[in-house]
């Protein structure tokens with residue numbers, strides 16, 4: 001038998017595994033590296049986040065990724081070259097983190113690598129009948145495994161699609177296993193480039209839980225921060241804080257079929273981008289807005305679409321606890337606009353639940369790999385978009 005298969009088998013039988021989860025999202029800010037110690041599986045999963053780092057992407061790498069990112073037409077050669085290049089780079093970033101932490105690669109059981117999403121196309125978006133939901137992540141797992149000499153799980157989203165999902169959001173699995181609490185209605189709100197939330201009802205019923213994207217989080221805000229401020233983002237919402245919301249423009253932004261579609265649903269910067277904003281400006285005769293007013297309206301757009309989505313699943317006389325994560329939780333203008341519209345809800349961060357909110361998505365992939373190794377027994381019922389499957393493909397280092 002291949003010694004690597006024996007090794008995988010031994011890892012699967014261990015009472016506790018050390019798994020490095022990787023996530024690099026739609027913001028292209030960097031690679032989140034979360035070293036987790038995980039025991040159990042399914043609803044009995046226990047995660048200790050041992051170490052966490054975000055390895056920033058330099059400007060050249062961001063520019064390289066942007067040449068193929070969320071675009072209908074690209075140079076195919078560039079995509080082909082980036083696939084192994086990013087895999088190898090992510091491998092090197094892991095090794096650098098381990099070195100800084102004083103940990104040997106041989107002490108890690110597996111890597112769980114999300115890769116870099118370059119295109120996301122649910123059917124509702126591409127509208128081409130014969131084609132299924134589709135999504136593409138690059139940074140191939142074989143290169144991560146070869147670079148680190150650690151067995152690597154990757155390409156988590158295809159199995160989800162193969163079983164009728166849109167390939168995202170996958171957060172529901174990790175959130176249910178890590179954060180579900182009997183007797184407490186919880187909303188896990190992640191505000192990355194795209195915002196999403198997981199609904200975890202107090203009765204702990206797995207067939208009721210789901211995660212849905214709500215629309216933009218920071219992705220459009222970042223695009224205009226680059227344009228107006230020449231910075232990667234509007235730090236602490238400083239520019240937005242100086243502006244006034246333009247209601248005609250806001251209404252035009254909110255007019256899109258995505259917002260009326262049932263849950264769970266997904267989207268990406270393929271839809272919510274500068275072109276989307278310019279088109280809404282044209283429709284609402286608001287092309288000459290001051291940068292601050294434009295930014296204030298865009299923040300309100302993210303906040304309102306998050307709030308509207310949450311209101312669709314919650315009931316008036318029940319108590320809900322919202323736990324925030326993702327970079328948007330650091331923007332007080334965004335969080336303020338959300339909290340102001342949900343006065344009866346309590347707000348905190350996932351940090352209170354033991355997982356750093358900046359690390360949460362990277363931890364999710366560690367949990368998904370753990371589930372592929374040691375779990376796979378939880379039924380999420382028959383809801384479209386939450387198939388009861390395990391995810392991730394295995395790459396051996398040699």
Ligand SMILES: Nc1ncnc2c1ncn2[C@@H]1O[C@H](COP(=O)(O)OP(=O)(O)OP(=O)(O)O)[C@@H](O)[C@H]1O
Nearest residue numbers: 025026027192193194218233235236326327330331
């Ligand atoms: N201090 C801050 N003020 C305002 N915004 C901030 C601040 N810190 C982080 N952000 C926002 O958070 C973003 C990064 O968030 P995060 O790393 O969660 O995104 P991501 O993982 O790429 O996205 P996704 O969840 O869509 O995959 C930044 O691009 C910025 O918009």
Ligand SMILES: CC(=O)N[C@H]1[C@@H]2OC[C@@H](O2)[C@@H](O)[C@@H]1O[C@H](C)C(=O)O
Nearest residue numbers: 117120135168169170171192194361
């Ligand atoms: C296709 C893709 O990469 N989607 C991401 C993105 O970032 C946030 C949101 O859009 C979410 O749907 C998803 O990631 C998280 C980790 C998820 O699958 O739950």
